[in-house]
Amino acid sequence: MNTSTAAAHAALSDTAEGAASARAAPRRLPLDGIRVVEFTHMVMGPTCGMVLADMGAEVIKVEPIDGDRTRHLLGAGAGFFPMFNRNKKSIALDLRSPAGLEVAHKLCGTADVVAENFRPGAMAKYGLDHAALSKVNPRVVYVSHKGFLPGPYQHRTALDEVVQMMGGLAYMTGRPGDPLRAGTSVNDIMGGMFGAIGALGALMQRMQTGVGQEVQSALFENNVFLVGQHMLQYAITGQAAAPMPERISAWAVYDVFTVRDGQVFLAAVSDAQWTTFCNAFGYADLLAEPAYATNNARVVARPALLATLRRRLADHTVAELSATFERHGLPFAPIARPEELFDDPHLRATGGLADIRLPDGPHAGDIAQAALFPITMAGERLGVRLHPPTLGEHTRELLQGLGYDADGIAALHAAAAVA
Incomplete structure (x- = not known):
């Protein structure tokens, strides 16, 4: 995006006539033209990418050669991949291969946003951290999703359940003496949303400065934000908040x-x-x-x-x-x-659920319904443009876009650098 601040302000002040004309034209989503390259797995990082993808960004999911392991989780994790990876393209790369790593660097060189949610230091090992990428692409907005923001806890391994336990949310959810995690991946999902919010702010600031920046979102701090109302209750009243089942x-x-x-x-x-x-x-x-x-x-x-x-x-x-x-x-x-929400009359009437094609497992190819991002823009829901991708579904297309010819692509496949 090279739009100037003045042009941005002009775009935000359309006349009624211009707005009417825009409504009549084919819909253009707000992040159309933005490219996101994500190195993510599980829930937090993929949620950030999904939010940006739903709003129109081209989101490229970089997966290992054998695929994001989230694809094959059982039980409570079975819905993770199809829920949080719609509207994305998949390219499978072996980052341990010099040729595969070169492709990753080329992709990042074309990106407006790079997102990741691996342990601290993992991306730096491949030269895919903010410090390295910003030297080549100073306009890049780099979104890191971690367990903790920089500080004494930053090297701990965190999970949604871990931060709910240490951050007061499990205490507030369960009965006294019986801490209980919330009934969904609340910190992972919200942490990814805060990452996307940070990315949008950084993209807006880049329009003024021409330079990107690093954005960090973290599970623990997200959880603290959620229980902040209970912290202030204590500060104001001197009375500690009781767990929800026992609260006054x-x-x-x-x-x-x-x-x-x-x-x-x-x-x-x-x-x-x-x-x-x-x-x-x-x-x-x-x-x-x-x-x-x-x-x-x-x-x-x-x-x-x-x-x-x-x-x-x-x-x-x-x-x-x-x-x-x-x-x-x-x-x-x-x-x-x-499971009863599939038949909810409000969701069915308002288009709150959209068809997706399942990419993996025994039901691969079947159609299921997934909840859409819970907003409207210009009176419309943000829909599904691309089904959750199969592994490497867009590898060839993306390599061609980077300038690789047929022989070059064949050589990458032969070397198992891509899939």
Whole structure:
């Protein structure tokens, strides 16, 4: 991107006529023309690349000759590769081979962004760290995803679970004495998102300076950011935050209720909502009770109030309660499992799930649905332009783009430098 700051400002101030014209033209995504080369695996680094790819960047995933091991994980890891590697191209290189490493350096020389999430020092061993690449390509934005930002912990091996345990999140999620990790790869995913945010900021600054920079995102610091509200609660009140199952709720009606055919979360988080709730269910006695007159009063009386509500609501069905709460604009949520979201009417109606072709394993070639990045731009979701790639699916195309002819490509394959 060589756009000047003035041109960028002009682009951001389109007239209504120009905006209408742009809407009529074929859609151009915001990062169209940006090339990203990523050396990533697992979740954190691939998430960064996926965010940039979804917004239109050409993202090239550099894999080992035998492939990113994430492709073949079982159990809870089975969805990692297809979820976080859509809209990317794959090239397989042997970085231990001089010829394969040369290809990697050539690719990085064409990149606007290089992203990685390997242990400290791993990229420097191949001359693929920021210090080395920026000498050849001073415009490169280099995004490192690590366990810890530079400091006393930086050489520790970190995992999402590790930082949840040491960073207070597992304590806050589980019951007292039973720390529990969150039910998804929350730090890996958010750490990758923060890496992408940093990359976007660095690209904007490059428009002003002409020079790239290194961006670092880390699991531990991400986790600390997540629990920062609990840290400030202690700083302000002097009271340590209790684990979520035992916390003192700010609202009296804010809980999961077990009813005739399942469970449902119900809430009334203001005096107005409490009035609406009581009127909706004919609870005139509760509405008239002085002990329940204000939210704070209801919080004080919460144990007795919840016991009463659990008895009264137990004979309803989830559907009945959901319909009543929705009709009156009250917060509610049936308790769903992840697999049930494939049939969620809102996601189906709004295009929140998109077809992808599975690249590996016994279901390779089958079509599944994956959750899209949860934003719209110009009223549209950011869709799937490229299925998660098979190993080395774009190797030949990318080598040709670097100037290798047919004989050169054949020689690289013969030397097992590429696949």
